[in-house]
Amino acid sequence: MKLRDxxxxxxxxxxSQGCLIRxxxxxxxxxxxxxxxxxxxxxxxxxxxxxxxxRIHFLxxxxxxxxxxxxxxxxxxxxxxxxxGTAREAFVSIAVPEDCSIQYLEDIYRxxxxxxxxxxxxxxxxxxAHSTVDLILNIAxxxxxxxxxxxxxxxxxxxxxxxxxxxxxxxxxxxxxxxxDIETRSKKHRDLYEAHILxxxxxxxxxxxxSKKLIHAAIDVSDGLSADLGHIVKQSRVGAAVxxxxxxxxxxxxxxxxxxxFDPIExxxxxxxxxxxxxxxAASDASRIAHGYQKQFNKPLFAIGEITxxxxxxxxxxxxxxxxxxxxxxxxxxxx
Amino acid sequence: MKLRDxxxxxxxxxxSQGCLIRxxxxxxxxxxxxxxxxxxxxxxxxxxxxxxxxRIHFLxxxxxxxxxxxxxxxxxxxxxxxxxGTAREAFVSIAVPEDCSIQYLEDIYRxxxxxxxxxxxxxxxxxxAHSTVDLILNIAxxxxxxxxxxxxxxxxxxxxxxxxxxxxxxxxxxxxxxxxDIETRSKKHRDLYEAHILxxxxxxxxxxxxSKKLIHAAIDVSDGLSADLGHIVKQSRVGAAVxxxxxxxxxxxxxxxxxxxFDPIExxxxxxxxxxxxxxxAASDASRIAHGYQKQFNKPLFAIGEITxxxxxxxxxxxxxxxxxxxxxxxxxxxx
Numbered sequence: 001m002k003l004r005d006x007x008x009x010x011x012x013x014x015x016s017q018g019c020l021i022r023x024x025x026x027x028x029x030x031x032x033x034x035x036x037x038x039x040x041x042x043x044x045x046x047x048x049x050x051x052x053x054x055r056i057h058f059l060x061x062x063x064x065x066x067x068x069x070x071x072x073x074x075x076x077x078x079x080x081x082x083x084x085g086t087a088r089e090a091f092v093s094i095a096v097p098e099d100c101s102i103q104y105l106e107d108i109y110r111x112x113x114x115x116x117x118x119x120x121x122x123x124x125x126x127x128x129a130h131s132t133v134d135l136i137l138n139i140a141x142x143x144x145x146x147x148x149x150x151x152x153x154x155x156x157x158x159x160x161x162x163x164x165x166x167x168x169x170x171x172x173x174x175x176x177x178x179x180x181d182i183e184t185r186s187k188k189h190r191d192l193y194e195a196h197i198l199x200x201x202x203x204x205x206x207x208x209x210x211s212k213k214l215i216h217a218a219i220d221v222s223d224g225l226s227a228d229l230g231h232i233v234k235q236s237r238v239g240a241a242v243x244x245x246x247x248x249x250x251x252x253x254x255x256x257x258x259x260x261x262f263d264p265i266e267x268x269x270x271x272x273x274x275x276x277x278x279x280x281x282a283a284s285d286a287s288r289i290a291h292g293y294q295k296q297f298n299k300p301l302f303a304i305g306e307i308t309x310x311x312x313x314x315x316x317x318x319x320x321x322x323x324x325x326x327x328x329x330x331x332x333x334x335x336x
Numbered sequence: 337m338k339l340r341d342x343x344x345x346x347x348x349x350x351x352s353q354g355c356l357i358r359x360x361x362x363x364x365x366x367x368x369x370x371x372x373x374x375x376x377x378x379x380x381x382x383x384x385x386x387x388x389x390x391r392i393h394f395l396x397x398x399x400x401x402x403x404x405x406x407x408x409x410x411x412x413x414x415x416x417x418x419x420x421g422t423a424r425e426a427f428v429s430i431a432v433p434e435d436c437s438i439q440y441l442e443d444i445y446r447x448x449x450x451x452x453x454x455x456x457x458x459x460x461x462x463x464x465a466h467s468t469v470d471l472i473l474n475i476a477x478x479x480x481x482x483x484x485x486x487x488x489x490x491x492x493x494x495x496x497x498x499x500x501x502x503x504x505x506x507x508x509x510x511x512x513x514x515x516x517d518i519e520t521r522s523k524k525h526r527d528l529y530e531a532h533i534l535x536x537x538x539x540x541x542x543x544x545x546x547s548k549k550l551i552h553a554a555i556d557v558s559d560g561l562s563a564d565l566g567h568i569v570k571q572s573r574v575g576a577a578v579x580x581x582x583x584x585x586x587x588x589x590x591x592x593x594x595x596x597x598f599d600p601i602e603x604x605x606x607x608x609x610x611x612x613x614x615x616x617x618a619a620s621d622a623s624r625i626a627h628g629y630q631k632q633f634n635k636p637l638f639a640i641g642e643i644t645x646x647x648x649x650x651x652x653x654x655x656x657x658x659x660x661x662x663x664x665x666x667x668x669x670x671x672x
Contacts, residue, residue, distance in 0.1 A: 027380055031571065032488050033418035033556060034384035034479065039375050044363055048370035049476055051429035051463045082369035093387035093474050127387045127474075138429050138463075138474040140385055143370065152368050220369060235367065 003102060008128050011102075015109045019116075019123035025088075026122060035124035037089060044150055046143035048079035054134035060100075062178050065107025066114070067197040068137065073112045075222065076141040077119060077201035078275040082220040084151035084210025085143035087203060089124045090116060093138040095131035108137070119203055149210040151279070156217035156236035160280035160307040163290070165205050166299075167250040168225055169264050170195035172271025176260070191252045199275040206277055208296055214289060218279035224272035229313055230327030232280065239310030242325070244317050248302040269315075269325060280307050339438060344464050347438070351445045355452075355459035361424075362458060371460035373425060380486055382479035384415035390470035396436075398514050401443025402450070403533040404473065409451045411558065412477040413537035414611040418556040420487035420546025421479035423539060425460045426452060429474040431467035444473070455539055485546040487615070492553035492572035496616035496643040499626070501541050502635075503586040504561055505600050506531035508607025512596070527588045535611040542613055544632055550625060554615035560608035565649055566663030568616065575646030578661070580653050584638040605651075605661060616643050 003011060012030065020029045027036035039045055052072050054060055060068075073090060080087045092112060096105060116123055121141070145151075174196025177184050184193035202220070209215050217232045225247070233240050249257075249264045257264040281289050283306075290301045308314075313325040339347060348366065356365045363372035375381055388408050390396055396404075409426060416423045428448060432441060452459055457477070481487075510532025513520050520529035538556070545551050553568045561583070569576050585593075585600045593600040617625050619642075626637045644650075649661040 027483070027486065028419075028488060032490075033415040034382040034421070036380045036382050036419065036481070036486055038483075039381050041377055044372045045375050045381065045478075046370040046372050047425065047427055047461060047476070047478065049427045049429050049461065049463050049474070051431055051465050051472065051474060053431045053465060053467050053472060055468045056431070056466050079369040083364075083372065085370070089383065091383055091385045091476060093385050095387055095389045095392070095472070125383060125385065127385050129387050129389060130392050131389050132391045132470055134468055134470070136387065136389060136431070136472050138385070138387060140383070140427060140476040142381075142383065142478075145372070147363070147374075150363065150372055152364060154368075 003096065011105070012128060015106065018113050021117055022120050022122050026124065029122070029124050035089065035091070037124065039144060042146065043144040044147055046080055046083050046085045046145060047140065048076050049138060049140035050075050051136070051138045053136055060135060063197070065104040066111035069108035069111030070115050070198055072137050072139050073115045074199050074201045074275065076139050077115070077121070077203055078199070078220040078222065080141060080143035081201050081203045081206030082151065082218050082277060083143065083145055084149050084206050084218065085145035086207060087119050087121045087141055087143045089122050089142045091140040092123060092126035094126065095129040095136040097131045097133050097135060100135055145210065149213060151206070151210050151215055151218035153217055153219050153232050154235040156232050156238050156280040156307045157282070158238055158307055158309045159283050160216050161283050161286040161303050162229070162240060162242065162278070162280050162305045162307060163301045163303055164221070164248060164276050164278050165202050165301060166274070166276035167248045167253065168221065168274050168276065169253050169267030169271050170250050171199065171273040172267040173253050173256045188252050188255055191250070192256060196273065199273065201275060202277045205297065208293065209277070209279060209289070212289060212292070214281055214285045216280045216282065218277060221274040221276050221278050222272055224270045225278065226269040226313065226325045227272070227327040228278055232278070233313055239308040240305055240313045241308050242305035242313065242315050244315055246302065246304045339432065347441070348464060351442065354449050357453055358456050358458050362460065365458070365460050371425065371427070373460065375480060378482065379480040380483055382416055382419050382421045382481060383476065384412050385474060385476035386411050387474045389472055396471060399533070401440040402447035405444035405447030406451050406534055408473050408475050409448045409477070410535050410537050410611065412475050413451070413455060413457070413539055414535070414556040414558065416477060416479035417537050417539045417542030418487065418554050418613060419479065419481055420485050420542050420554065421481035422543060423455050423457045423477055423479045425458050425478045427476040428459060428462035430462065431465040431472035433467045433469050433471060436471055481546065485549060487542070487546050487551055487554035489553055489555050489568050490571040492568050492574050492616040492643045493618065494574055494643055494645045495619050496552050497619050497622040497639050498565070498576060498578065498614070498616050498641045498643060499637045499639055500557070500584060500612050500614050501538050501637060502610070502612035503584045503589065504557065504610050504612065505589050505603030505607050506586055507535065507609040508603040509589050509592045524588050524591055527586070528592060532609065535609065537611060538613045541633065544629065545613070545615060545625070548625060548628070550617055550621045552616045552618065554613060557610040557612050557614050558608055560606045561614065562605040562649065562661045563608070563663045564614055568614070569649055575644040576641055576649045577644050578641035578649065578651050580651055582638065582640045
């Protein structure tokens with residue numbers, strides 16, 4: 001069966017099944033000029049959006065439809081997590097080239113719906129179009145958060161402890177495996193591969209942290225530790241010191257780095273797409289937050305450094321030597 | 337100056353100016369992981385999104401950056417209008433190929449901001465990426481409407497009068513001029529051309545009509561009268577009769593049709609992109625609505641037919657002969 005056989009509206013009917021999983025607040029789902037829904041009183045509305053272009057962000061040959069859809073939603077949910085919010089509604093715009101099969105498209109929606117179901121997110125609308133050669137996917141997500149719990153990038157203070165919620169650099173290693181056609185089935189490689197293709201957004205972690213009302217600044221690590229810490233430092237008008245040996249590097253990334261002769265710290269600093277949370281909290285609250293988090297999630301927070309008043313970011317090595325970190329995450333336009 | 341000189345974040349800084357024009361309800365604008373804003377108590381939130389792909393929806397050579405940006409926002413605002421809503425916040429995702437100049441990009445944002453300012457819409461966020469060959473533009477827009485005034489497609493009733501708020505088919509004629517390199521500067525052609533490239537969303541008209549609480553079903557004419565009336569008929573489980581001679585055809589389209597040997601009714605039925613509102617109201621309320629509208633806007637509503645219980649749409653000609661209308665607007669996937 002080809003897309004031309006079922007048409008745009010036939011396709012929308014097919015993918016609409018299973019999109020509405022939390023109907024209580026929804027006034028209009030897919031099928032009218034706009035979606036319409038109620039937002040709980042006194043909640044702030046959050047909106048984030050992310051555009052993926054074939055051959056820029058993904059290779060169709062190397063990416064299953066499921067993982068493409070899953071990740072496209074995951075990166076948006078990660079943004080809601082970084083604001084301390086609860087994700088609510090998703091809107092999927094897709095432009096489809098002629099050589100894309102219905103099966104691949106249905107797999108994309110299967111990936112989106114799988115993650116949406118986990119976090120109780122409705123798919124309430126979107127847009128469907130033809131494309132020339134590249135598959136295009138834009139997802140926009142709304143969320144809610146109370147005004148007293150919203151997290152932002154601009155409230156870090158000198159003396160704050162800098163935490164991450166998980167390992168850094170795994171996703172970059174997974175990308176290396178994909179780009180170099182290295183097998184990804186062995187246990188060690190599979191975790192790195194999955195860190196890249198199926199990142200799990202930290203919505204529960206973000207909500208937990210926000211609810212404590214002690215977090216100063218927060219961001220999700222999408223561009224790499226150096227770039228994302230750079231955003232906090234710039235917007236909070238502070239500096240930061242990061243201890244290289246405290247940066248959480250997984251056992252898998254250690255093995256990978258030895259085998260392929262990479263510096264795992266470089267992957268952590270400049271790799272990106274880790275989708276863990278990076279946040280700061282006053283030193284006096286740090287151990288309380290860390291213990292509570294450990295108890296809640298049965299996994300640790302990683303304290304990697306401190307906020308300073310230096311105006312820049314320094315990396316401190318095992319011997320106490322410091323060197324400046326230039327934010328060096330992905331910049332789409334610098335590559336031209 | 338090239339994009340690579342200023343980089344993604346430099347570009348975002350440049351286009352961020354003038355995006356926040358209604359700051360009162362905004363908690364976080366461009367620059368954090370997600371935008372955050374307050375919605376007035378007891379209002380329903382509306383969301384719509386529209387994806388434009390170069391060489392599918394527009395030709396860069398034939399489209400100024402200004403009109404591309406303007407129209408990309410206009411089509412979303414038209415969807416909010418069709419729900420009876422007030423547009424509030426816009427989110428612009430753009431993927432840029434290497435051969436696209438900063439000037440063209442800034443013109444796109446100038447077009448978006450021009451229309452946003454007219455309707456008091458903030459640009460609160462988006463995404464910026466590299467593209468391979470085609471310029472991609474996705475805009476998502478939020479709006480608000482009270483529950484008692486929301487308009488939808490599914491509430492037309494047998495006996496309703498069907499109205500449009502303006503001329504149909506002009507946009508399709510404008511597209512013909514563009515595709516065939518026919519001059520567009522003469523007064524007659526310019527209006528058709530502008531109907532296609534700078535459609536004006538009927539937000540004020542939609543709000544006025546919704547506030548009367550008498551409208552049964554509404555939609556904006558984006559796919560063509562036959563397809564969009566088809567949506568109302570299908571979703572309301574009714575039928576419709578349209579009188580050919582009552583379909584509002586502009587003087588300009590009359591002249592164009594004579595000159596180039598087209599049937600203007602065909603353009604009205606199947607052309608699309610008119611972005612006028614199409615709605616139904618009980619026959620007993622029709623003249624009250626029409627008079628109030630005329631007084632409010634100093635322009636007429638056009639009563640083009642009635643809702644029937646036939647389950648299909650019929651066109652009735654001057655002699656009273658009827659023929660079925662098959663909804664025949666644009667279907668992206670049928671063209672494969």
